[in-house]
Amino acid sequence: MTDSTTTFLTDTRAAYDAIAPAFAEAFPDILTDLPLERALLSAFAEQVTAHGPEPVADVGSGPGHVTARLHSLGVPVFGIDISPRMAALAREAHPDLRFHVGSMTALDVPDATLGGLLALYSVIHVPDEHLPTVFAEFRRVLVPGGQLLLSFQMADPAADGTEHLHLSERFGQEIxxxxYWRTPQAVAAELTKAGLTLQARVVREPLGREKRPRAFLLARKPE
Structure with a gap:
């Protein structure tokens, strides 16, 4: 593992360990007032369960509420998060589900064993140079025909490449x-390079206090 990989993973893990309780309290269920997101998640669940019995990984599962919603839709699902403290909170909130500590740059999952992979607002912490590695991992663990659903805050379409923000404080914690914010076109291009096939692209305008549009990409591993 390169030094740059170690640094961004270590920083992200430490940040979410520090803010985990406050984050879980502030966002107990981000889907409550988001009907479009719920509809997309339901469509993802329907496609996964129709394809086969293989499990789904919620990568960047945080407090676990999205993992739990997928479970309620009949999906055999488990969560993966880089933060041990966040994974522990998810286990406390959802003791009937499995939550593992792990990195999307090197998933502890055998080849071609997942029917689906969900990554909601988790690739936003991955630098550009590591995105190909992440998407290659996603393709590796999916079965042929397996589904991938991504969501992320969008970059300004007029921006020249990826927009970057560094935070040194959140929820009163020093972090x-x-x-990293990107356009749907840029992310879709990386998915294609990784050997995944884009099926749908949805953009939602900002709601409430949100400042950026949200993008959702549904892709699959070719059979």
Whole structure:
């Protein structure tokens, strides 16, 4: 593992360990007032369960509420998060589900064993140079025909490449956390390079206090 990989993973893990309780309290269920997101998640669940019995990984599962919603839709699902403290909170909130500590740059999952992979607002912490590695991992663990659903805050379409923000404080905690915002076109291009086939692209305008549009990409591993 390169030094740059170690640094961004270490910083992200430490940041979410520090803010985990406050984050879980502030966002107990981000889907409550988001009907479009719920509809997309339901469509993802329907496609996964129709394809086969293989499990789904919620990568960047945080407090676990999205993992729990997928479970309620009949999906055999488990969560993966880089933060041990966040994974522990998810286990406390949802003791009937499995939550593992792990990194999307090197998933502890055998080849071609997942029917689906969900990554909601988790690739936003991955620097550009590591995105191909992440998407290659996603393709590796999916079965042929397996589904991938991504969501992320969008970059300004007029921006020249990826927009970057570094936060040194959140929820009153001193942290070092980086955010990377991209256009749907840029992310779709990386998915294609990784050997995944784009099926749908949805953009939602900002709601409430949100400042950026949200993008959702549904892709699959070719059979």
């Amino acid at each position: 070092a956390l980086d955010y």
